[in-house]
Amino acid sequence: MTSPKIRVLIVDDSAVVRQVLTAFLGHCQEIDVIGAASDPIFAMAKMNQDWPDVIVLDVEMPRMDGITFLKKIMSVRPTPVVICSTLTEKGAETTMQALAAGAVGIVTKPKAGLKSFLEDDSGDIVHAIKAAALTDMRRMKAMTMASHAAAVKSHHQPSQPTSAPSSLAATTDRLVAIGTSTGGTQALEVVLTHLPRVSPGIVIVQHMPEKFTGAFAARLNGICQIEVKEAVSGDRVIPGRALIAPGGKHMTVIRSGAQYIAEVQDGPLVNRHRPSVDVLFRSVAKYAGKNALGIIMTGMGDDGARGLRDMLAAGARTAGQDEKTCVVYGMPKEAVKLGAVQQELPLESIAGLIEQYGKAN
Numbered sequence: 001m002t003s004p005k006i007r008v009l010i011v012d013d014s015a016v017v018r019q020v021l022t023a024f025l026g027h028c029q030e031i032d033v034i035g036a037a038s039d040p041i042f043a044m045a046k047m048n049q050d051w052p053d054v055i056v057l058d059v060e061m062p063r064m065d066g067i068t069f070l071k072k073i074m075s076v077r078p079t080p081v082v083i084c085s086t087l088t089e090k091g092a093e094t095t096m097q098a099l100a101a102g103a104v105g106i107v108t109k110p111k112a113g114l115k116s117f118l119e120d121d122s123g124d125i126v127h128a129i130k131a132a133a134l135t136d137m138r139r140m141k142a143m144t145m146a147s148h149a150a151a152v153k154s155h156h157q158p159s160q161p162t163s164a165p166s167s168l169a170a171t172t173d174r175l176v177a178i179g180t181s182t183g184g185t186q187a188l189e190v191v192l193t194h195l196p197r198v199s200p201g202i203v204i205v206q207h208m209p210e211k212f213t214g215a216f217a218a219r220l221n222g223i224c225q226i227e228v229k230e231a232v233s234g235d236r237v238i239p240g241r242a243l244i245a246p247g248g249k250h251m252t253v254i255r256s257g258a259q260y261i262a263e264v265q266d267g268p269l270v271n272r273h274r275p276s277v278d279v280l281f282r283s284v285a286k287y288a289g290k291n292a293l294g295i296i297m298t299g300m301g302d303d304g305a306r307g308l309r310d311m312l313a314a315g316a317r318t319a320g321q322d323e324k325t326c327v328v329y330g331m332p333k334e335a336v337k338l339g340a341v342q343q344e345l346p347l348e349s350i351a352g353l354i355e356q357y358g359k360a361n
Helices: 014-024 040-049 068-078 089-100 113-134 137-156 182-193 211-224 278-287 307-314 331-337 349-357
Strands: 006-011 031-037 054-058 081-086 103-111 175-180 201-206 227-230 241-244 250-256 259-265 294-297 317-321 343-347
Touching: 006 040, 006 113, 014 031, 014 089, 014 113, 031 040, 031 294, 054 113, 068 081, 068 089, 081 089, 081 113, 089 182, 089 211, 103 113, 137 175, 137 182, 175 182, 175 278, 175 307, 182 201, 182 211, 182 349, 201 227, 201 250, 201 317, 211 227, 211 241, 227 278, 227 331, 250 278, 259 317, 278 294, 278 307, 294 307, 294 331, 307 317, 307 331, 343 349
Parallel strands: 006 031, 006 054, 054 081, 081 103, 175 201, 175 294, 201 241, 227 241, 294 317, 317 343
Antiparallel strands: 250 259
């Protein structure tokens, strides 16, 4: 038996975007575009008659903006929402607000050349919709609430001392590598906001388009005790810092003496992604080996599974987010199948694992 089609509603004030997306997605055998609306008011009227499985939503629209509409949906009937946003700094910041409010993914659209863009990047749009359709919205809502609570708590906590204990200040021997995708922005917020200022150095791949990772890192940096930044080549992986791979680039880690250094470079897509979790994990296996902890978290697909297996073979500790707390139990599941995960644990326990790892002798 064939699976039922994913029923999609497109909400965008651009008639061209609505027409082109409707026509393009109409050719996908797994997707059924049940309607398109020029703004959230019209969209809600359509949804009251026929509720979609996934909503593709613009963020800047007349009458009601996408963020307000998204929050309304999440309070009335939580539904997977993929944000359709332009590649601008303002668009990136707004999209971060949407992800924090419960959106599950991002599709970028150019200001011009939409048809050629769809031809070049059609796989990204279809993949985002498929991932959204697999999302556990009950878990997404709970995780969004948890990330909000963690962010509020972090703003009320007194600042920790800036000097690290001598044991951590003397070496950067240990590092933590994290890979995640769908649901990962909220999951990472939960993890990183619970880490104390003195924590092992962290390198992260979160599947996300270019420009958005910078806004994402800046948002986390504002609510975390540790430093969070978008990585550039030459950045040191040091205690109290988390480096996020920039969208559209691969990130690897190399060793220089006693230091770990991040390298950012171009390269082909790996497992459909750039950045790729496998690329990061394999470099960590090579240069850090037994001095690393690898963690694979919520996400669709199998990116990171083989890289985590390489880390385990090199002597690293490995962990995966458990099925109960994943928004999409895809990447961790594939890593478990390969025997790459030493322990599965709930999202709420991952920060504690990282903290314990940093304190271990």
